[in-house]
Amino acid sequence: MKQLRILRLLAVVTAVGAYVMLLMGAIVSKTESGQGCGNSWPFCHGQLIPESMPIATVIELSHRVVSGIDGFLILLLTVWSWIAFKDNVRIKTLGFMSLFFVVLQGGLGALTVVFEGDFTKKFALALHFGFSLISFASVVLLAVTLFEQQKAVGGESRPVGKGMKIATWGLAAWTYVIVYTGALVRHSDATMGCGFSFPGCGTTLFPDFTSIAGIHMLHRYGAYSLWLFSLLFLIAILKAYRDRRDYVRGGWLALGLITLQAVTGIVTVKTGGQLVAALVHTTIISIYFSVICYLCMQGGWPWKRKLERTEISSNPVTT
Template sequence: MVKRTLAFTVAILTYILIVFGGYVASSESGMGCGPDWPLCNGKVIPILQGDTLIEFGHRVIGALLFILAVVLYGTIKKTAKHELEKKIANWMLLLLSLQLIMGAIIVFYHLPSLIISTHLLIAMVFLSLLIWYWRNEEGNGFSEIETLQGYKKHLNILILLLFFTMGIGAYVKHQHYGLACGWLSCGDSILPGSLPELLQTIHRLSAFISVCYILVITYIVVTKNIKILKSRMVLALFIIILQIIVGVITILSFISVSFAVLHIALAALLFAIIIEARISLSYPHNLDR
């Protein structure tokens, strides 16, 4: 129980950090602490105002997350009954360490877009592992229930699709390609005519495919009354439609900070829901169909 509660707490904190990181990027506060790391403007506690306050707040949340994650790691190592739990804990600690290193690289090299985008994707993988610990009540590994194999495969594909969409979306954002196209077309044409337009179009196409895929899966699980997935997929469908609407408003508002942050918040929440749904299919105590 302690392990699951701690995993849930760290997962929520990770989600908050992801969203707050989106705010740091959207408000262009990433260099609020200057080129210093782990210090901020050469101090342990800087003058807290403007961009410095925002970036320092992000680092404080990250530090708290690191401490709780280490505590979770120690708890897992002491209480784990299965080797799989220990292996995933090692991966969790490795990803956390990699995040710290990449955070320093981002500061030292003045916010390179590729590194920032990778930073986000690693955070999503880390969040996925935390959700696994939260949902893994019995620690008894993955169950192979034949009647659900098809749904597991579809959710696996959907996870990869969402992962790709978020990755290229983050790169487009940090390269400032967000306004390369209008909300529907690129310049005078529907087809892209430059690299920024191409990347933006790929992001949108991937998002559109994700919507269609979620719509199809939702229709199937509702029609067949797959109870374990029905409410989760209906919620996922609602969120991704809302995200598309927010994405359009973000473009129309010329990348409003509020809508840009809401866009990443919805994307991360959608990803977490699909991850939780996929993990829930793997445990016998969840198979209430």
């Protein structure tokens, strides 16, 4: 149907916009351009278009413009998808999450600009990135769900057991925790906390975790554990759920992505925290988190006994 095709196109454009918004936020942090517009929000230095445009101002203003445009697209996508699939709980939930977290991260971003201080720089900015990641994943999953509408639902795939559901949701939660430690590394200027050393921190394996080196190693050890958990997750899938092609593909993709994430992390350290390496690092973990969230969606809630498939209970109005 024509309306569904347009809605899907909007979802793709919005997902791309959410990724660009995520990337722009990383660029702002990496280049320390957060004060490029001073303490003024939503205007830049109190003006719609500031007279002076140094590079920090250009970067920060660009981030605000991209965030504003994609925020409007998310609002449009959410309202339209709610109207088109008013009885589809999954679509309504993903739409709500997309909109809620983009508003939340926008409000938190405004606070980090208006109010200065050590807490704002380190903790609030880490939260800002985490909320942006949830919004991005929600938009991606909403787009995927819209593309899955009107497809025949086969009965060949058996439900995922409670143990695997808990493992999937647990992996998603642990990934989110590690993402925050990575954001803390960035906002604490701890990227080179251990210099060019890898895999340890010089001759010290367990530095003081309140130091710059300790913050860096806290994230590094968390990343090591995430790779190990991804490997164990794939092994569990191959052992018990080979007939679930979505889980098998997702498990392999997750392990491949987290391996690439580790490689880009090493490259980031060895190149002295170069911007391109850091942006690739951010991109891969965003995709990885979205893949794990998709598997959570496919498996269902851990406390539900039966796998609930989202039926097409309401179709868009044809035009």
